[in-house]
Amino acid sequence: MSGLPSVTGVVAIDSRPEVSEAMEVEFPGVVGRPSLVTALDEVDAVVVATPPETHFDVAAEAIAAGKHVLVEKPMTTNSLDGRRLVEMADRAELTLAAGHTFAHNAAVRTLADMVERGALGPIHYLDSARLNLGVYRRDVNVLWDLAAHDISITNLILHDVPDVVSAWGSRHTDRYSEDVASLRMQYLRGRVEATVRASWLDPVKVRRTTVVGAKKMAVYDDVATDERIKIYDRSRKVAGLGPRGRGHSLSYRHGSTVAPHIDFPEPLRLQAEDFLESCRTGRRPVADGLAGLAVVAVLEASDQSIRENGAPVRIDHRVVELISNLAA
């Protein structure tokens, strides 16, 4: 933030004084404060990057004091709090943005654009994997921590929110939270399914999104140093009846693979610029409070589904209504 021309000053607020003091040393010009209340007179907007369980209280305090707010993902730890933040910001005519970094990622936006133009054909399914030997968080499980990104990416690519969610998870390291989990999301309007695998317990770092269409397939590999997106001109279709008139035979098309060049501006910088522009003009941020709420609602449903051994859970209808009313 401090490097952006429209920002005249940055206050680093952390309840641990050693953290804000370290930031004062590392970033000359930054002023440290021990709590939001002691900094309210000095700021117009607040970025909430505290542990998820504190997001609601800190963001609500900032909005109540008339500040624009960007809240890191996951925006809140339940959809009731998410709805309350959206409504508070709406009533106060303040910007509420969700820290969905991938909404500002050029590769994800390229995929979303291709899907919207129909370049891959009707979409069959999406699949994502976000795995590594990760940093364990105590307050949320691996889906809330890692799959939050994949849910926001999938919603953005499909321009939709899922209706039904199923999830499975296991606890290998402690009894507090799932460290390996899978999620299945059904987008009933587009009849598309998306699956996500997330793990803090995998030897290989994987950050991959695959979009399979009827005409072409695309893979976004965020770990690749170049050629992050590859488009495979491959498909299969039913060619006719199978042997002796039973079943069906398939024909496969193996065309070329292209890796389009993509300029890749720093997503965090784009996110900060987008937030500041929304604060200044009142326009909606790229990932607004509703986008944050949509991700929280899926994660909340995933908790219920994990407790019920993967049973399908419908997204809270109040969230879906709010999203469709406010987004209209």
Ligand SMILES: NC(=O)c1ccc[n+]([C@@H]2O[C@H](COP(=O)([O-])OP(=O)(O)OC[C@H]3O[C@@H](n4cnc5c(N)ncnc54)[C@H](O)[C@@H]3O)[C@@H](O)[C@H]2O)c1
């Ligand atoms: N978008 C992304 O790619 C991305 C990446 C990493 C983390 N995050 C998110 O950022 C947030 C922070 O993650 P982290 O790994 O830095 O967490 P962290 O626990 O390492 O640091 C959080 C800091 O917040 C401080 N804090 C806690 N409660 C506070 C309060 N009420 N007021 C002021 N300070 C308070 C703590 O002292 C700590 O220094 C999380 O929500 C996480 O999900 C997002």
